[in-house]
Amino acid sequence: NAGVMQNPRHLVRRRGQEARLRCSPMKGHSHVYWYRQLPEEGLKFMVYLQKENIIDESGMPKERFSAEFPKEGPSILRIQQVVRGDSAAYFCASTQGARYNEQFFGPGTRLTVL
Amino acid sequence: AQSVTQPDIHITVSEGASLELRCNYSYGATPYLFWYVQSPGQGLQLLLKYFSGDTLVQGIKGFEAEFKRSQSSFNLRKPSVHWSDAAEYFCAVGAVEYGNKLVFGAGTILRVKS
Secondary structure, three states: OOOOEEEOOEEEEOOOOOEEEEEEOOOOOOEEEEEEEOOOOOEEEEEEEEOOEEEEOOOOOOOOEEEEOOOOOOEEEEEOOOOHHHOEEEEEEEEOOOOOOOOEEOOOEEEEEO | OOEEEOOOOEEEEEOOOOEEEOOEEEOOOOOEEEEEEEOOOOOEEEEEEEOOOOOEEEOHHHOEEEEEHHHOEEEEEEOOOOHHHOEEEEEEEEOHHHOOOOEEOOOEEEEEEO
16 A cells, blocks of 8 residues: 655756645545645644635635645645745645544655745 | 754764664644664665554664653664664654654764764
């Protein structure tokens, strides 16, 4: 049973470009969380999604960031017009459902904005 | 607001010595608690978790943690540290009432000297 998969593992973008980060949850998991880890900090919650629904986006910056989890395919975290401050590691985690509280983390995508 | 405090940013212990990493939380709901370990450039690996029941929980790699509700603490311990334990350790709390999103501490970097 494959774990949570994220790609790419490393992503380099120039200021103003778009970044797309993908997360494939574990088999049988329908809930995904995205977290951001800035350099030398802990992880901060960004968004919580169910298939085709955003449940909680209270941690998402108001502009340039969006997330989706379509019926088919991976969850996508999209950052438009990236700035240097977006450089961070982005982790996703998945669970079976709202009543299942253990989250399984992917290896992360490390975004570098030049 | 929910918060997790890991008061020690860095800890250095000798190989074979005992270890205790501190974690205090402030949370408005009945929490469940986790300890994760992260090696440089890697994702998060779950060491142990507390949901309910026995307040002393055993984890992988010889780690244990004790939940003390009266002190709002969940300290991580290991009786004898190995050089391979050098990594960053994160304490996290969550609750079903908050959609299970995790709140992380800032982390403690463990260095092991031989």
